[in-house]
Amino acid sequence: MSEIQPHDSEADIRRLAERDELARLLGVELVEGGPGRCVLRMAILRQHLNFYGGGHGGTLFAFADMAFGLASNSRGHIAFGIDAHIAYFVGVREGDVLYARASELNRSRRLGTYRIEIERQDGIRVASFTGTVHITEKPVV
Incomplete structure (x- = not known):
């Protein structure tokens, strides 16, 4: 008889x-x-800036989306995004270090909702992202 191994999310x-x-x-x-x-970390570099010299909104969205993807696929089943929203609060500059903190708000058999807060190194909230995933029966590999 084989033992059932606990799922290793990390x-x-x-x-x-x-x-x-x-x-x-x-x-x-x-x-x-x-x-x-x-939790993810990213330093804002020159290539992350927009044409005004501030942090590019697409960079911040991609950063939040990465945390969203990892958190939503952490329970052993493939999940893919079906909806995402972001609100930007303050700008970022070259040299800032950002943290994306993803948390699960709700998860059912087929849907999951996640919030990702992006903060600067000084604790100031930069943006807030909310996303929903469809959860499949396929295992994460």
Whole structure:
């Protein structure tokens, strides 16, 4: 008789993060992860800026979306985004270090809702992202 192994959310998150080419390109690092949650870190570099010299909104959205993807795929089943919204509160500049903190608000058999708060190194909230995923029966590999 084989033993049922407990699901290792942190291992799934680390494995998925290592395969994320866009995260590597943007310099995003995984700080920690667990069931339905994760924390990412990213330093704002020149290539993350818009034409006015501030942090590009697309960079911030992508950063939040990465945390969303990792947190929503942390429970062993493939989940994919079906809706996402972001609100920007303050700008960021080159040299700022940002943290994306993802948390699970609700998860049912087929849907999950997540909130990602992006904060600067000084604790100031930069943006808030909310997303919903469709959860499949396929295992995360």
